[in-house]
Amino acid sequence: MGNVLDQISKDNTRFTIFENDQVLTADQLNDLFNYLDVQNKLTRTKAIGVGIIYGLEIGVIDNKHLVVSKGAAITTDGDLLYFDYDQEFDQYDVFEDLNAKYPYFLNDSDQPLPMFELRDSRLVGAIPGKDLATLEATTGTALKDYAGILYLEDYSNDPDLCTGTDCDNKGVIAVKELKILLIHKNNIGALLQSMPSMNKDYFSLDDLNIPRVMVNTDLDTYKELNASFNNALVVKDDIIAKLTKAYQVCKLVVEDDFEGGDPTEKWKSLLEEQFKLSESFYGQYVYDYARDISYAYNELRESLFSDDMLASPDVDLFPKHVLIGLVRDATLKNPIPVIFPDLRIPPIGERPVLEARPISSLLRANILKPSNIRFNFGILIKRFNKIHIDLEYRHHFYESPILNSSNDSDEVTRFNFMRIHSMINSFKVPKAEDFRSVDTGLKIIPSLFEDAPLGERSIPFYYSYNASFPINLYWNFNANNRKKESQILSYNSNQYSNAGATITPLKYNILKYTFFRVEGHIGFKLADVEASLNKIILENNLPINIISVQVEKKLETIPPRPWFFPHLYMYEKSIKSTFFDRMDDADSVNDDLVKVTDAATTLIPATEFKTARQNVYDNAVDIGDARFDYVKYRSAVSNIITAASNVKAQTKQFTFSNTAIPHDFILNSDILRKTDVISSIYQNTIIKKKTGLMLGNFMKENPGLEHAGGVLRGGTFVIVYTADDKTVVADFMLPYASIDKDVINNPPIYTPLPLPLPPGTPIIPKFPIDHVFEIIPNYTKDLNLKLVPYIKDIDLDDRINVRVNKGVEESIKGLNIKLDGFDKRLNENSSLFTTVLTPTKFTVPGKDLGITADLDALRAAQDKMERLAAGTPERIAAEKDYIKNANVITEKLGNTAITGDVTNARDVNAALAEVQGGISLIKDEAIRKEGAVTVGKANVITRGFKLNR
Numbered sequence: 001m002g003n004v005l006d007q008i009s010k011d012n013t014r015f016t017i018f019e020n021d022q023v024l025t026a027d028q029l030n031d032l033f034n035y036l037d038v039q040n041k042l043t044r045t046k047a048i049g050v051g052i053i054y055g056l057e058i059g060v061i062d063n064k065h066l067v068v069s070k071g072a073a074i075t076t077d078g079d080l081l082y083f084d085y086d087q088e089f090d091q092y093d094v095f096e097d098l099n100a101k102y103p104y105f106l107n108d109s110d111q112p113l114p115m116f117e118l119r120d121s122r123l124v125g126a127i128p129g130k131d132l133a134t135l136e137a138t139t140g141t142a143l144k145d146y147a148g149i150l151y152l153e154d155y156s157n158d159p160d161l162c163t164g165t166d167c168d169n170k171g172v173i174a175v176k177e178l179k180i181l182l183i184h185k186n187n188i189g190a191l192l193q194s195m196p197s198m199n200k201d202y203f204s205l206d207d208l209n210i211p212r213v214m215v216n217t218d219l220d221t222y223k224e225l226n227a228s229f230n231n232a233l234v235v236k237d238d239i240i241a242k243l244t245k246a247y248q249v250c251k252l253v254v255e256d257d258f259e260g261g262d263p264t265e266k267w268k269s270l271l272e273e274q275f276k277l278s279e280s281f282y283g284q285y286v287y288d289y290a291r292d293i294s295y296a297y298n299e300l301r302e303s304l305f306s307d308d309m310l311a312s313p314d315v316d317l318f319p320k321h322v323l324i325g326l327v328r329d330a331t332l333k334n335p336i337p338v339i340f341p342d343l344r345i346p347p348i349g350e351r352p353v354l355e356a357r358p359i360s361s362l363l364r365a366n367i368l369k370p371s372n373i374r375f376n377f378g379i380l381i382k383r384f385n386k387i388h389i390d391l392e393y394r395h396h397f398y399e400s401p402i403l404n405s406s407n408d409s410d411e412v413t414r415f416n417f418m419r420i421h422s423m424i425n426s427f428k429v430p431k432a433e434d435f436r437s438v439d440t441g442l443k444i445i446p447s448l449f450e451d452a453p454l455g456e457r458s459i460p461f462y463y464s465y466n467a468s469f470p471i472n473l474y475w476n477f478n479a480n481n482r483k484k485e486s487q488i489l490s491y492n493s494n495q496y497s498n499a500g501a502t503i504t505p506l507k508y509n510i511l512k513y514t515f516f517r518v519e520g521h522i523g524f525k526l527a528d529v530e531a532s533l534n535k536i537i538l539e540n541n542l543p544i545n546i547i548s549v550q551v552e553k554k555l556e557t558i559p560p561r562p563w564f565f566p567h568l569y570m571y572e573k574s575i576k577s578t579f580f581d582r583m584d585d586a587d588s589v590n591d592d593l594v595k596v597t598d599a600a601t602t603l604i605p606a607t608e609f610k611t612a613r614q615n616v617y618d619n620a621v622d623i624g625d626a627r628f629d630y631v632k633y634r635s636a637v638s639n640i641i642t643a644a645s646n647v648k649a650q651t652k653q654f655t656f657s658n659t660a661i662p663h664d665f666i667l668n669s670d671i672l673r674k675t676d677v678i679s680s681i682y683q684n685t686i687i688k689k690k691t692g693l694m695l696g697n698f699m700k701e702n703p704g705l706e707h708a709g710g711v712l713r714g715g716t717f718v719i720v721y722t723a724d725d726k727t728v729v730a731d732f733m734l735p736y737a738s739i740d741k742d743v744i745n746n747p748p749i750y751t752p753l754p755l756p757l758p759p760g761t762p763i764i765p766k767f768p769i770d771h772v773f774e775i776i777p778n779y780t781k782d783l784n785l786k787l788v789p790y791i792k793d794i795d796l797d798d799r800i801n802v803r804v805n806k807g808v809e810e811s812i813k814g815l816n817i818k819l820d821g822f823d824k825r826l827n828e829n830s831s832l833f834t835t836v837l838t839p840t841k842f843t844v845p846g847k848d849l850g851i852t853a854d855l856d857a858l859r860a861a862q863d864k865m866e867r868l869a870a871g872t873p874e875r876i877a878a879e880k881d882y883i884k885n886a887n888v889i890t891e892k893l894g895n896t897a898i899t900g901d902v903t904n905a906r907d908v909n910a911a912l913a914e915v916q917g918g919i920s921l922i923k924d925e926a927i928r929k930e931g932a933v934t935v936g937k938a939n940v941i942t943r944g945f946k947l948n949r
Contacts, residue, residue, distance in 0.1 A: 003077045003319045041078020049399035050076050050313045052322055056083070058148035058180070059330025059375050064133040065090045066118055067330055068148065068180055069371040073395070077319035079152050081178060086372050088336040089118035091129035095181055099155040102320055107190055115149070116182040122338045147188055147393040148324040149181040185326065185393065194318040196398055201249050202304040208242050208294040210235055213287060213707050217696040220553050222722050222729055225695070229283045229707075229730075232290075236275050239293055240268050243420065246300060253410055254417045267424050274427050281523055281729045282429045285462045288709045289427055295454040296423060300416035306409040310398035318395060325394035329376040336372060415477045419455075422474040428464040432523025438532045441520035444542065445489055446505050446513035449712060455479070460709065461491030461519040472496055491519050506540040516544060517710040518717055518731065526559075526726040529719060545716040545737045549698045550723055557723035558690040561740070563624070564747040565685060572623055572678050573750045579671045580620075583613050583640060584943045586662035590647055605646045612636070612643040617940070623675070623682050630679055637672055689742070695720055705732045746923065749932055849898060849907060851889050855914070858885040862918040870923040879927045883934065886915045890937050899944050912938040 015032040018024070044050075055071020066089045072082035095117040097105050105113050119129045136142055157173040183191070211232040219225055244264040247254070255261075278286040435441030447458035455476035463471045472485045472493075479485045486497040493502045501508045521529045526548060537544050550558050590606035597604055615636040621628045644666040691697055698718070699705050711717040711733040720730040861882040868875035893899075893908050916938055919931040 003315050044074045044078045044080065045076060045313055045315075047400050047402060048074065049397055049403065050074050050310065050317070051308075051395045051397040052324065053397055055371060056150060056322070056324045057328070057373070057375050058324050058326075059328040059373060060143045061330050061332055063090075064136075064143070066132060066143070066148075066180075066182075066327065067332070067336065067373050068150075068324070069373045069375075073150060073322045075152065075319050075322060076313050076315050076317040079154075079176075079320065081150055081152055081322065083178075086336045087120070087180070089120050089180065090132055091119040091121050091126075092116045092132050092135055092182070093119065093127070093129040095179075097153070099157075099175070100153045100320070101155075102151070102153075104191065104194065104318070104321065113183060113187055113190065115187075116146075118180040118182065120338070141184060144327045144329070145185055146182040147185055147326050149183060149191070149321050150324050151179045151181050151321045153177040153179055154320055182327075188323075188393065191321075191323060192393075194321075195323075195395065196310055196313070196317060198308055198310075198398070199305050202301060204249055205246055205301050205304070206242065207301065208235075208239060208297045210287075210291045210294045215695070215699060215705070217699050219551070219696050222551050225551055225720070225730060226279070226283055229287050230278050232287055233275060233278050233283075235290060235294075236271060239290065239297075240264075240271055242297060243267055243293075246297065247417070250304070250413055250417065254414050257414055257418060258421070263421055267421075270424050270427075274424075277429060281727070282431065284522070284707060284709075284730050285429045285460075287707065288460060289423075289462060292423060292454065292460065293420065295450075296416060296420050299454060300413065300420065303409055303412040303416055308396055308398045309401055309403075311401045313398060322395045323393055331374050331376075333372050333374065412477055415474065415480065419474040422469060422471050423463060425469060426463040426466060426471045429462045430520065435520065438521065438524040438528040439535075441524070442518075442529065442532045442536070443491055443520055444506065444533075444536050444540075444544075444710075445491055445517040445519065446510045447489065447515045447517050447710065448513060449515040450708070452514075457515075458517055459488060459490030459492070460517065463490075463492075465490075465492045465495040467496075470496060491517075506536075506542070510542075514713050515708075515710055516542065516713070519709070521719070521728055521731070524728055526719065526721040526728055529728050533717070533719075543714045544711055545739060546719060547693075547716055547738060547740070548719040548721060549693050549695045550721060551695050551729065552723040553694045553696065554723045555687065555690050558693050559726075560626070560686070561689070561743050562745050562747070563686065563689060563740075563742045564744040565624070565682065565742060568623070568678055568682055568685075569747075569750075572675070575671055575674050576620060579637075579666075579669055580617070580943070582662050582665040582669070583616065586644060586647070586666055587613055589662055593647075593651065604650050605643065609640070609643040609647055612639040616640050623679050628679075630675070633675070634672055637675075641666055641669070689740075702734055702738055704734055704736075706735075707731065708733050746925070746928070749920070749928070749935065849893065849904065849911070851892050851911060854885055854889045854892070855911065858882065858889060858915065858918065861885055862921070865918070865921060876924050876927070879922045879924055882918055882922070883927055883930055886919060886931070886934050889915055890934055890941070894937065894941050899941060909942055912942060 015035045016028040018028075052071065052073040055069045056073060057069045057071070059067055061067055068083065068087040068089075070083045070086050072080065074080055093116065095115040097112065105115065107113055116135070117129075118132075119126050121128070130138075154174075154176050157175050211234070213228050213232050215225065215228045219228075244267075247262060247264050251262075260266075274289070275286055277283065430441070432438075432441065443461070445458045445461075448456050450457075455478075459471060459475055465471060470485070472488045472490065473480060475485065475488055479488055487499065487502055489502060489505050497503060518533070521533070530546065530548060533546055536542070537546070587606075587609060590604060590609050593604045594606050616633075616639075619629065619633045619636045644663040648661075648663045648667070692701055705718065707730070709731075712735050714737060716734040716736065716738040718732040718734065719728055720732065721728050861878055865875065865878040865882055868878055889911060893911060898904050898908060916935055919928075919935060922928050922931050
C-alpha cells in the first residue's frame with residue numbers, strides 16, 4: 001500500500017461534512033478515514049516519537065525455540081506495532097515478500113535479502129514450517145548470529161469482482177500482518193542504514209588536550225623556564241585544526257550567527273599572532289589562554305551529545321519495520337500460553353467461535369504480569385544506557401523534542417561557538433607598563449578551580465572588555481539566558497557592572513570559591529609584588545600563603561629573609577653575656593688596682609683594657625645581623641685577651657686569694673671557638689635556606705608545583721623572579737600550605753632584665769680588692785727565702801705547728817663568715833626574686849634624678865601607644881614619641897654624675913626597666929631597630945652600676 005505519510009496531499013487532508021439525506025460515496029468515506037489516519041500517524045511520529053517503546057526483545061531458549069517479549073514500537077510511517085503477550089516460535093521458513101514487496105528488503109542489486117520467517121505451530125491455521133532446532137545445522141550458522149525484525153506486511157488485497165454466488169463488488173481489503181523475521185548479521189548492512197545517526201557530530205570530533213608545563217628541576221636560566229611553557233604551546237596547530245573542523249561539522253547550526261561567514265580563517269590569523277607573545281615574560285598567559293580554549297572547545301563538543309531525540313523523523317527511515325536486536329540466550333519463568341490459537345481470517349459467516357475463557361484464567365496465565373522471559377545480555381553490553389540492550393542492531397526509541405524540552409543542545413552549541421569567537425577576539429594581555437604601579441595592576445579575584453565548567457569561573461584579566469562584543473555576555477550560558485552577565489566576576493568587572501559584589505568581591509562572601517586568581521603582577525619588581533600581595537591578603541583575610549623563588553641558581557642574589565633560629569640565638573646570647581660580665585668584672589678590678597698601686601712604680605694598663613672592652617661591645621652584634629663581621633669581632637676579642645694579659649703582668653706584687661680573678665676567665669675563655677661554631681652553623685643554615693628558594697630545588701622539595709594562574713584556597717602562591725633585576729616573570733602554585741617556620745618578621749629582642757629592687761636591698765655583694773688580691777711586702781718575702789736554709793729542723797717544726805694552728809683557727813673563722821654571708825645572700829635573693837616576679841611599675845625615684853617630667857611624658861606616650869592599633873599612622877607617631885622620650889631619659893641617666901654614685905643604682909635601674917618595658921611594645925620595624933640602640937645604651941648603664949657595687 002505504500003507509506004501513508006509519504007502520500008499526504010490535499011485529498012487526504014480534507015474531508016466532507018456530512019448532512020442529512022446526503023448520498024455518501026466511497027471517496028467521501030475514504031477521505032474521512034484517510035484524514036483521521038494521517039492525523040493519528042502524525043501525532044505518533046511528530047509529537048511522541050519513533051522506534052521501540054518497550055520490550056520486543058528476542059532470545060533463544062534451551063529447546064532452540066525463539067521467544068519475543070511483549071512490547072510496542074512506532075514506525076516512521078506512524079504504525080503502532082505491538083505484542084500484548086510474549087511470543088514463542090518453534091518453526092521457520094524462508095521469507096518471500098511476494099505481496100508487499102517492501103523495498104527495504106532488497107539489496108543494492110534489487111535482490112531480496114536472505115531472511116527467515118518465524119512461525120508458531122501451536123496456532124490453528126498457521127502455515128507449516130521447518131523445525132527451528134534444525135536451522136543451525138541446515139544453514140551452518142548460529143542462532144545468536146541473527147537479528148530479529150518486527151515487520152508489518154502492509155498490502156491491499158483486491159479479490160475478484162464475482163464469486164460463485166454473485167458479482168457484487170466486495171471492495172479492496174487492506175492487509176496488515178505482523179511478522180517476526182530473522183536475518184544474519186552479515187546481511188543486515190542495508191537495514192542498518194535505517195538507523196538514525198544519533199550524535200554523529202559528537203563522535204566526528206575529538207577532545208582537545210593541553211600538555212602540562214613540565215619544568216626541569218635542573219634549570220638555571222629564564223630561557224629554560226620560558227621553554228617549558230613554549231613546549232606546551234605546540235598545541236597551537238591542533239587548536240586551529242580542531243576549531244576549523246568543529247565549525248564545518250556544526251555549520252548548519254551556527255552559520256547564521258556569523259555575518260561574515262566562516263570565522264575560522266580569522267581565528268587562525270589571530271591565534272598565530274597571539275601565540276607569538278609566548279616568547280616574552282607574558283608567555284604564561286598564552287598558555288592559560290590555550291587552556292581556556294581547550295575547555296571551551298571540549299564543552300562545545302559535549303553540547304553535541306544529546307539524548308535520543310529526533311525532530312520530524314524522515315518517513316523513509318523504517319516505515320514498516322523495526323530492528324529488535326540480536327538473538328540472546330533466554331529462559332522462561334513459566335511456559336508461554338497460546339492466547340489466540342486460530343490465526344485464520346475466514347469470512348464472517350465461517351469464523352469459528354473461540355473457547356470462552358474467563359478473565360481469571362487469563363490472570364492465571366500470567367498475561368497481565370511483566371514479561372515472562374529473562375534475557376541474558378552477555379558481554380556485548382559495553383555502554384551504560386537507560387535501555388540495557390545492544391544499540392547496534394536495534395531501533396531504540398527516538399523521542400520527540402517536546403518530551404525533552406529541557407534539552408537546549410542546539411542553543412548551547414551556538415553559545416559555545418560565540419564564546420570561542422569572543423575569547424579569540426578579546427585576548428589581550430595587559431603589560432606592566434600599562435599600569436601606574438603594581439598596586440593598581442595587581443588584583444586577586446575569587447573563582448572556582450578547573451574542575452568546574454569554564455563559564456562558572458571568573459573571567460581572566462587577559463580578556464579585554466569590548467562593549468560592542470562583551471566577553472561577559474558569552475561567558476556563561478545560564479547567565480546569558482537569565483541576563484546575569486553583569487554579575488560575572490572578572491578583572492575588568494568595573495567596566496560592565498556597578499554592583500559592589502562584582503567589583504569588590506573580596507568584601508563579600510567568598511566561602512563558595514575554591515580558587516583565587518592572582519593577576520597583574522608579571523613584569524613588576526619582586527619587593528613591590530610581595531608588599532602588594534601581602535597587603536591584599538592581610539586586608540581581606542584571604543586563605544593564601546605566598547613564597548618567592550629565584551629562577552637562577554645564584555646564591556648571592558637571593559634576598560635574605562627574616563629568618564630567626566631560637567636555639568642559635570639563645571646559645572649565642574648565653575656565651576656573649578657571660579664573657580661580657582667577665583669583662584665588666586675585670587674592668588672594675590682594674591679600677592681598684594689603679595687606686596691601690598703606686599703609678600710611679602707600677603702602671604696598670606686599665607685604659608688599654610677599657611678601650612679593648614669597648615671595641616668588643618662595638619663589634620658584638622648578633623651573628624644573624626648583616627653588620628656582623630667575624631674578622632673584626634675576632635680581632636676585638638683577641639685585643640681584650642691581650643689587654644687582660646697585660647694587666648695581669650703588672651700585678652706580680654699581688655698573690656691570688658681564695659677565688660680566681662676575672663682576668664683569668666678572659667684569658668681562658670673559649671668564646672671565639674664557640675662563636676666560630678655558631679657562625680658556621682648559622683651560615684650553613686642560611687645557605688640551605690637560600691638553596692631551597694631556587695625554583696629547581698624548590699620543585700624537588702615540593703612535589704605538585706603547577707602553573708594555574710592563581711592558587712587554591714589554603715594553598716601556596718609561588719612567585720618566580722629573575723636574579724639580575726628581581727623582576728617577576730612567572731607564578732606557580734602548590735595545593736597545600738608551604739610555610740617557612742623560621743621566618744619571623746618581629747623576632748624577640750634580648751634585653752637583660754633590670755632589677756628595680758626595694759630601697760636598701762643590696763643586689764650582689766661587692767668584693768673589695770683586698771679580697772681578690774693579697775699584698776705581700778717584698779722585703780718579707782725575700783727575708784724568708786734567705787733564712788730558710790739556716791733554720792733548724794726543730795725550729796721548722798715549731799713554726800709549722802704554729803702556722804697550722806693559726807690556719808685552722810682562721811679556716812673555722814672564715815667558714816663561719818662564709819656561712820653567715822651565704823645566709824644573708826639567700827635572704828637577699830629571696831627579696832630579689834619576689835621583686836622580679838612581681839610586676840610593679842616604677843613610681844618616684846628615691847632621689848631627684850631630674851627625669852620626673854620626662855618619665856611622665858614617657859608614660860603618656862606609652863598609654864597612647866597601647867590604645868592604638870598597630871600599623872596605623874597614629875600608632876607610629878606615638879611609638880616615635882615614646883622613643884624620643886626614652887632617649888632623653890637614657891642620656892640623662894648615663895651622665896657620670898649619676899652613674900658615679902652607687903647609691904643611685906636602684907632608682908636608675910628602675911627607670912631604665914620602665915623604658916625597656918615600653919620599647920618591647922613597639923611594632924614598627926624601623927622604630928624597633930632604633931629602640932634596640934636605646935636598649936643597648938641602657939644595658940651599658942646597668943652594667944656600670946653592677947661593676948661599681
